[in-house]
Amino acid sequence: MTGFYRDGYCRTGPEDVGQHTVCVQVTEEFLDFSVLDGNDLVTPRPEWGFPGLKPGDKWCVCVTRWKSALDHNRAALVDLEATHASALEFVTLEELKAHAVTQA
Numbered sequence: 001m002t003g004f005y006r007d008g009y010c011r012t013g014p015e016d017v018g019q020h021t022v023c024v025q026v027t028e029e030f031l032d033f034s035v036l037d038g039n040d041l042v043t044p045r046p047e048w049g050f051p052g053l054k055p056g057d058k059w060c061v062c063v064t065r066w067k068s069a070l071d072h073n074r075a076a077l078v079d080l081e082a083t084h085a086s087a088l089e090f091v092t093l094e095e096l097k098a099h100a101v102t103q104a
Helices: 028-036 063-071 085-089 093-098
Strands: 022-025 058-061
Touching: 022 063, 028 063, 058 063, 063 085, 085 093
Parallel strands: none
Antiparallel strands: 022 058
């Protein structure tokens, strides 16, 4: 189950220093970028409740990681309804909308 709190939501709190607030539908390109950027989202980590991702999966990712992928033209699609409003402290609504799963 996704989310920092593994409750299915991209909510955040003081314990979530990475701010896992952007709900993405991952692509191969995004996953490859993430691995090269030092964040392996492909390999399962059962000890953390992490199944490993494959293209098409939805997952809550750190807003700064998503922004880095955006800056390198590798941003994953965004589920706007499931993305936490605090993501707007780091990215614009226009950036998120431009990558929305369904254009809003």
